[in-house]
Amino acid sequence: MAASVVTITSGKGGVGKTTTSANLAVALAEDGFKVVCIDGDIGLRNLDVVLGLENRIVYDLVDVVENRCRIRQAMIRDKRLEELYLIPAAQTRDKSAISPSDMVRVCDELRNEVDYIIIDSPAGIERGFRNTIAPADLILVVTNPEVSAVRDADRIIGLVEAEEKGPAKLIINRVNPGLTKRGDMLTPEDVVELLAIELIGVIPDDENVVISTNRGQPIALDPKSKTGQAFKNISKRIQGQSVPFMQLDEKGDFLAKVAGLFRQGGD
Amino acid sequence: MAAWGRSNRQSADEAKERLKLVLIHDRTDLSEDELSIMKNELLAVISRHVEIDPEMVKISMSHDGREQKLTADIPLKTARRRKIG
Numbered sequence: 150m151a152a153s154v155v156t157i158t159s160g161k162g163g164v165g166k167t168t169t170s171a172n173l174a175v176a177l178a179e180d181g182f183k184v185v186c187i188d189g190d191i192g193l194r195n196l197d198v199v200l201g202l203e204n205r206i207v208y209d210l211v212d213v214v215e216n217r218c219r220i221r222q223a224m225i226r227d228k229r230l231e232e233l234y235l236i237p238a239a240q241t242r243d244k245s246a247i248s249p250s251d252m253v254r255v256c257d258e259l260r261n262e263v264d265y266i267i268i269d270s271p272a273g274i275e276r277g278f279r280n281t282i283a284p285a286d287l288i289l290v291v292t293n294p295e296v297s298a299v300r301d302a303d304r305i306i307g308l309v310e311a312e313e314k315g316p317a318k319l320i321i322n323r324v325n326p327g328l329t330k331r332g333d334m335l336t337p338e339d340v341v342e343l344l345a346i347e348l349i350g351v352i353p354d355d356e357n358v359v360i361s362t363n364r365g366q367p368i369a370l371d372p373k374s375k376t377g378q379a380f381k382n383i384s385k386r387i388q389g390q391s392v393p394f395m396q397l398d399e400k401g402d403f404l405a406k407v408a409g410l411f412r413q414g415g416d
Numbered sequence: 417m418a419a420w421g422r423s424n425r426q427s428a429d430e431a432k433e434r435l436k437l438v439l440i441h442d443r444t445d446l447s448e449d450e451l452s453i454m455k456n457e458l459l460a461v462i463s464r465h466v467e468i469d470p471e472m473v474k475i476s477m478s479h480d481g482r483e484q485k486l487t488a489d490i491p492l493k494t495a496r497r498r499k500i501g
């Protein structure tokens with residue numbers, strides 16, 4: 150089977166791309182797929198610490214591109230999940246060390262070896278963004294339900310369309326059901342209406358994300374976590390399954406309405 | 417109302433309304449000012465051929481999915497017939 154390349158991007162920084170990349174990779178690997186995640190944020194390496202694999206780095210993506218090692222040597226195998234690997238970013242170089250065609254070449258080399266390649270993008274619309282979308286089969290845009298993140302997501306969605314890499318799908322991260330219910334946070338429906346693209350995931354704002362990140366244990370590894378489940382649901386939807394959007398708030402019903410919206414808009 | 421007081425509208429509604437406008441202008445690269453200049457130019461051209469009431473004209477941006485549309489609603493003055501020739 151030839152791998153699917155899934156790129157996780159955003160316009161605004163800090164909205165949760167790296168968190169999402171780590172958790173989707175974990176969720177797909179838990180479902181038995183062979184997954185390689187690539188940290189595309191050259192110079193600001195982070196996916197290694199979020200996955201808890203920072204102590205085992207020998208080679209990185211730039212070493213692969215510059216032929217200092219083979220791809221296999223740069224693939225760090227996860228301790229917890231047999232079929233999960235990370236190719237870390239270089240920390241001492243910048244985005245210009247890699248070109249879009251380098252990324253395409255690296256992914257093509259991996260395509261016959263694995264099931265999914267998950268690429269974590271840097272923030273912004275510069276070279277790093279173009280590098281990470283170049284090999285993508287599917288682009289997931291992460292945003293938060295607030296004005297600047299939504300505005301920047303719109304810009305990225307437009308750029309993805311212009312590059313003929315669309316349609317991108319949307320992940321709304323850090324939804325606070327209390328604020329939403331009070332009318333002080335854009336609802337997932339509002340965001341979907343504004344951006345007019347298909348929704349693939351809604352993730353609650355959850356302090357356990359911070360705690361699990363402190364430990365290098367992505368929350369999708371915790372079988373009891375609802376937030377972990379939200380990431381697992383995205384992984385199922387990537388696999389082509391239709392999973393209803395879960396109820397994040399015992400009393401609230403806005404997510405049930407989003408589920409309806411998704412089914413209408415979905416294929 | 418105090419500057420920091422809660423307005424009657426919920427802040428999420430305000431965010432949505434503001435974003436709607438911002439996204440239209442981001443997507444089309446047209447500012448509110450440019451849109452109004454364009455509107456005036458359009459009216460000037462149209463008035464050379466037919467009689468219209470500038471007060472009644474509505475020119476606005478709307479969208480269909482991610483596609484932006486410029487919509488013009490320009491009622492013609494038909495009550496008084498234009499002189500021919």
Ligand SMILES: Nc1ncnc2c1ncn2[C@@H]1O[C@H](COP(=O)(O)OP(=O)(O)OP(=O)(O)O)[C@@H](O)[C@H]1O
Pocket residue numbers: 159161162163164165166167168169190270271272322323324352353354355356358359362
């Ligand atoms: N659902 C969530 N609930 C609570 N905290 C979160 C959630 N998602 C992400 N965070 C926190 O937000 C911060 C930014 O997340 P992350 O590093 O994943 O963003 P990013 O988009 O990769 O940032 P950058 O643009 O800098 O690469 C982190 O501290 C992370 O733990």
Ligand SMILES: [Mg+2]
Pocket residue numbers: 166167168190195269270271
């Ligand atoms: Mg990041």
